[in-house]
Amino acid sequence: MNWAVIMAGGSGTRFWPESRAGRPKQFLTLAGKKTLFEQTLERIRPVVGPSEWLVVTTRDHARQARKLSGLKPSQILAEPVGRNTAPCAILAADFLLRRDPEAVLAILPSDHLIRKAKVFQKALRLAFDAARETRLPVTFGVRPVSAHTGYGYLESGALYQKSRGFEIRRLKRFHEKPDPAKARAFLTSGRFYWNSGIFVWRAADLLDAARKYMTGAWRISRSMWKGNFAANMRRRYPAMPAISMDYGLMEKLPSILTIPVDMDWHDLGGWHAMKMLWDKDRDGNAVRGNVLLVESEGNIVKGDSKRLIALLGAKDLVVVDTPGALLICAKTQSESIRKIVSELKDRKEHRYL
Amino acid sequence: MNWAVIMAGGSGTRFWPESRAGRPKQFLTLAGKKTLFEQTLERIRPVVGPSEWLVVTTRDHARQARKLSGLKPSQILAEPVGRNTAPCAILAADFLLRRDPEAVLAILPSDHLIRKAKVFQKALRLAFDAARETRLPVTFGVRPVSAHTGYGYLESGALYQKSRGFEIRRLKRFHEKPDPAKARAFLTSGRFYWNSGIFVWRAADLLDAARKYMTGAWRISRSMWKGNFAANMRRRYPAMPAISMDYGLMEKLPSILTIPVDMDWHDLGGWHAMKMLWDKDRDGNAVRGNVLLVESEGNIVKGDSKRLIALLGAKDLVVVDTPGALLICAKTQSESIRKIVSELKDRKEHRYL
Numbered sequence: 001m002n003w004a005v006i007m008a009g010g011s012g013t014r015f016w017p018e019s020r021a022g023r024p025k026q027f028l029t030l031a032g033k034k035t036l037f038e039q040t041l042e043r044i045r046p047v048v049g050p051s052e053w054l055v056v057t058t059r060d061h062a063r064q065a066r067k068l069s070g071l072k073p074s075q076i077l078a079e080p081v082g083r084n085t086a087p088c089a090i091l092a093a094d095f096l097l098r099r100d101p102e103a104v105l106a107i108l109p110s111d112h113l114i115r116k117a118k119v120f121q122k123a124l125r126l127a128f129d130a131a132r133e134t135r136l137p138v139t140f141g142v143r144p145v146s147a148h149t150g151y152g153y154l155e156s157g158a159l160y161q162k163s164r165g166f167e168i169r170r171l172k173r174f175h176e177k178p179d180p181a182k183a184r185a186f187l188t189s190g191r192f193y194w195n196s197g198i199f200v201w202r203a204a205d206l207l208d209a210a211r212k213y214m215t216g217a218w219r220i221s222r223s224m225w226k227g228n229f230a231a232n233m234r235r236r237y238p239a240m241p242a243i244s245m246d247y248g249l250m251e252k253l254p255s256i257l258t259i260p261v262d263m264d265w266h267d268l269g270g271w272h273a274m275k276m277l278w279d280k281d282r283d284g285n286a287v288r289g290n291v292l293l294v295e296s297e298g299n300i301v302k303g304d305s306k307r308l309i310a311l312l313g314a315k316d317l318v319v320v321d322t323p324g325a326l327l328i329c330a331k332t333q334s335e336s337i338r339k340i341v342s343e344l345k346d347r348k349e350h351r352y353l
Numbered sequence: 354m355n356w357a358v359i360m361a362g363g364s365g366t367r368f369w370p371e372s373r374a375g376r377p378k379q380f381l382t383l384a385g386k387k388t389l390f391e392q393t394l395e396r397i398r399p400v401v402g403p404s405e406w407l408v409v410t411t412r413d414h415a416r417q418a419r420k421l422s423g424l425k426p427s428q429i430l431a432e433p434v435g436r437n438t439a440p441c442a443i444l445a446a447d448f449l450l451r452r453d454p455e456a457v458l459a460i461l462p463s464d465h466l467i468r469k470a471k472v473f474q475k476a477l478r479l480a481f482d483a484a485r486e487t488r489l490p491v492t493f494g495v496r497p498v499s500a501h502t503g504y505g506y507l508e509s510g511a512l513y514q515k516s517r518g519f520e521i522r523r524l525k526r527f528h529e530k531p532d533p534a535k536a537r538a539f540l541t542s543g544r545f546y547w548n549s550g551i552f553v554w555r556a557a558d559l560l561d562a563a564r565k566y567m568t569g570a571w572r573i574s575r576s577m578w579k580g581n582f583a584a585n586m587r588r589r590y591p592a593m594p595a596i597s598m599d600y601g602l603m604e605k606l607p608s609i610l611t612i613p614v615d616m617d618w619h620d621l622g623g624w625h626a627m628k629m630l631w632d633k634d635r636d637g638n639a640v641r642g643n644v645l646l647v648e649s650e651g652n653i654v655k656g657d658s659k660r661l662i663a664l665l666g667a668k669d670l671v672v673v674d675t676p677g678a679l680l681i682c683a684k685t686q687s688e689s690i691r692k693i694v695s696e697l698k699d700r701k702e703h704r705y706l
Contacts, residue, residue, distance in 0.1 A: 292697065295692070307676075308679065311681050312692060313682060313683030314682065323660075324660065327663050328667050329663075330666030330667055334665075339648070352661050
């Protein structure tokens with residue numbers, strides 16, 4: 001059967017002050033009326049029904065994930081601490097393989113935005129079939145529309161097959177976030193895709209690879225089911241290596257597939273990304289809430305509907321107004337919000353974190 | 354006797370959003386813990402006691418003025434509408450002359466900051482004596498410390514007398530707010546002083562001048578006491594010409610005195626002026642409230658103690674956070690805050706005004 005493993009363990013600070021510890025990115029409503037987590041579930045639903053969903057999150061967010069998803073407790077795996085994507089995928093594969101020896105898993109981040117859901121769904125169906133048939137992992141590439149330096153890239157190789165309007169290609173190599181020159185070269189070459197972090201793989205094949213290339217993690221995972229699962233998780237999971245699926249497992253394999261999917265995908269890296277999502281006025285301001293702009297250009301402002309935010313002669317600022325804290329940040333610096341968060345940590349101002 | 358007439362009718366927008374309609378500048382606590390109005394009263398008290406105070410304000414602010422001053426209702430004259438300083442001074446002189454034919458009035462704005470109260474008090478005593486003796490109006494000049502283009506200037510002439518450590522000079526001419534070149538020339542000449550708007554004059558002499566040079570206003574004032582004063586004010590005061598004391602009355606006179614007083618005087622023209630008053634950090638930020646600054650320079654930030662305001666990479670901004678409205682303004686534009694206020698008026702957003 002086809003299963004969806006939704007990874008919801010992320011804990012970012014890039015959307016401070018909205019993303020306090022209790023509300024990492026996947027639980028924010030940055031675009032649309034629902035959280036990115038809920039949008040992820042809605043997007044999967046036409047391909048994989050809720051009874052075949054498994055959410056992996058951290059203990060701190062298990063309750064929130066359960067509430068938003070409506071899933072049964074048995075469909076939520078709660079990590080005592082986050083350990084990146086490889087341990088999470090290995091554990092999920094192990095868990096599901098025990099129920100379904102033929103399980104094929106789509107493993108998906110829940111903090112990304114995908115605006116062409118139909119295209120995603122078509123590609124997901126194709127990827128399930130391809131993974132089952134080829135027994136290879138299938139990654140999702142996104143044709144780059146800019147020389148983005150905040151994303152990882154997939155370098156594609158030979159065409160493997162054309163099917164249902166998609167190309168399935170051999171994956172040549174994973175590339176980490178490039179510098180600007182490299183990103184420009186990637187953009188113009190036509191062979192490089194943004195790495196969406198989504199992959200589809202047979203659970204049995206994933207675990208075979210884990211046994212071979214991440215033996216320690218594989219062993220920890222196997223040991224979870226001897227005795228009390230919850231107690232084992234608490235005690236043993238922290239020993240997992242914090243390593244991503246790409247680098248811990250997939251890079252080691254001789255053969256991987258990739259499907260380029262034009263699904264209008266975005267990994268929102270911070271408030272500056274909102275300029276792409278929200279309507280802009282003719283002066284390039286993207287605003288939400290009760291905002292008055294006078295002689296102001298290129299600002300991103302998020303308030304609520306009651307309080308008035310008035311900008312006069314302001315240029316290229318990010319302004320985020322929440323009940324407990326207000327952020328005013330130069331747009332060029334909006335990727336450095338962690339500096340504020342770490343300063344608050346130093347000062348032990350936990351109520352703002 | 355010596356009397357103090359405190360003018361508290363101003364209604365500015367330069368300190369929006371703190372200075373909503375209900376709280377013009379004189380009723381704000383911009384420097385120190387008390388409002389500028391209260392500071393004005395405290396400063397006068399050692400020279401003129403409260404029983405010789407008269408506050409002239411607009412009807413909207415009469416209650417506030419009474420509450421802050423602790424004066425009797427009979428010591429508050431409430432204008433139905435503001436009509437600049439000349440009608441206010443004529444009315445006050447008329448009112449006090451009926452009680453005290455020898456009254457000498459110090460007429461003082463209540464929205465200025467004077468940080469050397471002792472010097473002011475010494476000069477005020479001297480001015481009372483000089484006005485009584487010479488029967489001329491005595492103005493207070495302030496030695497300019499910058500080529501300020503937001504102030505009016507007094508051009509001084511010949512020395513009239515040296516007394517108690519002060520010079521009393523002839524006033525040659527009033528000058529309106531100069532352009533930058535003129536302001537620089539004024540600054541270097543040494544003969545020009547900032548016009549503090551304070552003057553001292555015998556009530557009888559002031560009314561003589563009014564009868565001669567502002568006959569209409571003088572007549573309206575005289576008519577107030579025939580019948581019901583409050584009803585007369587409501588009906589007749591709006592017919593007063595809106596004109597300042599300097600230009601309506603004093604400029605017409607052949608002879609005026611001026612005392613240069615180094616009293617650290619400021620007419621706070623807007624939020625940008627706070628950089629002068631508040632402690633600055635080594636990056637030139639002047640802040641009040643719970644403010645976190647990271648890589649930010651030259652900002653003026655006013656919040657409250659609870660909400661956190663975090664600035665990251667922000668430069669030369671004015672940020673004023675109030676419960677109902679938040680202002681973010683380029684420092685260079687902070688004299689244009691009326692643009693926000695007029696935009697809010699256009700939109701009929703009265704709750705923010």
